Amino acid sequence: MKNDIKLIDYLASRRSVPAFQMCEPGPDRAELEAILTLAIRVPDHGKLAPWRFVVYQGEERRIIGEELLRLALEKNPELSEEMIAVERSRFTRAPVVVGVISKAAPHTKIPEWEQIMSAGAVCLNLxxxxxxxxxxxxxxxxxxxxxxxAHDLLGVAPDEKVAGFIHIGSTTFPITERPRPNLDDIVSWRGAES
Known part of the structure; x- marks a missing residue:
């Protein structure tokens, strides 16, 4: 994707790429810092920053995958070889994984729901x-x-929740479109027609 694409064109073609279709290279430290700096420019009622990031990269991703496999096997010792490979690769599919951690909590003025939505906005901006x-x-x-x-392994405190894991990398696969909802199915119009 080129940096000079117009925003409206980007939004008309924005598409997630499956994590298993990602490969190197991923962003370096300077690029990640620039990406995270852009990601935090979201609605944030009360300027609480009710979210934070955990960046998983390098060998740490493989270590986490082995631990997640161990936890998965505790729950289901009969995992197939295919699912064992899936569990082991959860954090190695992309060169970089960024955990967006929600710190939403009761507040005297800011509803917790708004804080949670702010974490979702950070995920999309990321x-x-x-x-x-x-x-x-x-x-x-x-x-x-x-x-x-898994939370301690992933750096998530007991009073926090995971808003999402953002996988970032490159791909050699063609980026294809998927079906989108029809506006007639999801929009209700109220008031005068313009």
Missing amino acids: LMAANAHGYVSNWLSEWFAFDDR
Whole structure:
């Protein structure tokens, strides 16, 4: 993706690439910092920054994959060889994985729901910022985002939740379109027609 593409053209063609279709190269430290700097430019009522990032890269991704496999086998010792390979590769499919961690909590003025939506906005901005830097990306959550046994391994505190794992890398696969909802099925018009 070129950096000079017009925003409207980008939005008309924005597409996630499956993590298993990603490869090297991924962004380096300077690019990641630039991507994260763009990602935090989201609506944030009360300026709480009710989210944070954990960047997983290098050998750490393989170590996490082995631990996630161990946890998966504890739950289901009868995993197929195919599923063992899937569990082992959860964090090695893309060169970089960024965990977006929601710190949403009760607040006297800012509803917790708004804080959660702000974390979702960070996830989407992170996808778009990675694309703007010439990388492909995908927002996943997967079972371990909701399994407290994995949270310490992933750097998630007991009072936090995972908003998503953003996989960032390159691809050699063609980027294809998928079906989108028909506006007639999802839009209700109220008031005068313009």
